[in-house]
Amino acid sequence: MIAFLGMGLLGSNFVKALRKRNEAVQVWNRTASRAKALEADGAVAFENVADAVRGAERVHIVVKDDAAVDEVLAAALPGLQPGAIIIDHTTTSKEGAIARTAAWKEKGFTYMHVPVFMGPANALDSTGYMLTSGDQALIQKMQPVLAAMTGKVLNLGSEVGRGAALKLIGNLFLVTFTAGLVDTFALAKSMDVPVEAISDLFKEWSPANALPLRIQRMTAGDYSKPSWELNMARKDTQLFMNEADKAGVSLSIIPAIAALMDQWIEKGHGNEDWTVIGSANVK
Template identity: 55%
Template structure:
């Protein structure tokens, strides 16, 4: 039997998928009505978290943050079976994941942090990506169970907390991507271009294809053979900001980036590849 703690949008669909695969699932949620709503799909809901985990071999968790995970697990502890495996899909700090792995091992339980790049639809159809790191024997043991939940399990090796860090790195990229899209649409609006026309551009031209090569170039730190000179990039950025200002549309990301460009131009790097602005991110 499995228990699932935290039945929000993601957890709810994980539970539904587990039940479809034949699992017996006990559920708990701080807002009890969300757990009770899963009973019609075959789950058994509990108001007390210790009751929910009682008898479970594996407990899955999807909660808010480190503090919530610690609080809920503390309340659940009295109901845990000896040797219960706790698999936490919450996005947390690396330090928190490391400490929980250690402290629960000392108590006689296995804790594995397994954050995901999965939305609710992925949880329901078992697609997307799940990240793990740490004790490789533990991962080998639980991986067949995790593989049922996701399209791909990515193992980052024996370092505790590394999966948590990789999750945050991925989320940072998603945040900056969305912020960049916001500025892109603001410039389009200022220029009288519809979002539909912007979609036509990106349906044909996929800048994501440049990501692996750009990442490799930045990581190598060789900016002396430019594909786009920093000085020319700064010129283009000025045109963008002037157009946005003329259309009375604020840009939030680009002004910060242009300040960084100006810093590196003042250092004499105008003729280097514009990705020289990432130097501080790859050097100590």
């Protein structure tokens, strides 16, 4: 028996995928109607979270944040059977994942933090990525279960909380990537370039292909042989802002990047590779 707590877009599609594999699933959600809707897929819905986990060997949870995880699991505790394994897919803080791993061990239960790079469609199709770290024997034991739910399980080593940390890092990249597109569209608007033209450009020239080399350059520690000088990158950044200003279009993140570049130029790094602006945070 499996229990699943949290019937948002991700959780509900995880449950639908489990039911497609004929897994017996008990479900709960704070808004009971969301759990009740999954009875059409063969799940059994409960209004009380302790009842939902009763008899379950595995309890999956995907809710909003650390506070929600702690609140829901505390309410579920009276119904947990001895030896139940708690598998938390919620994006949380690193500290929270570490604390819960220890706290639930003291209570006599196994807690795994397994955040995901998966959207609702991935959860339904069992594709995408799950991240896990910590007790390697436990990870090996649970690998088949987790692999059935996703395209790939990434074992990030024995450090508890490493999965939580890398999930946050990955999400930060997605946020900045999208924010970069916001400014990209704004600059295109200021110069009357249609979005379709941007899409066509990136189909032929994909900046994502340069990511491994960009990381290598940024972390090498030697910025003395530039492929793009910071002074020149700053000049282009000013061109972005000038074009936007002329059209009365606002850029969201480029002004902050320009200010960071100015700081490094003032420190005498203008003739170095522009990736020097990230050197203070490379270890």
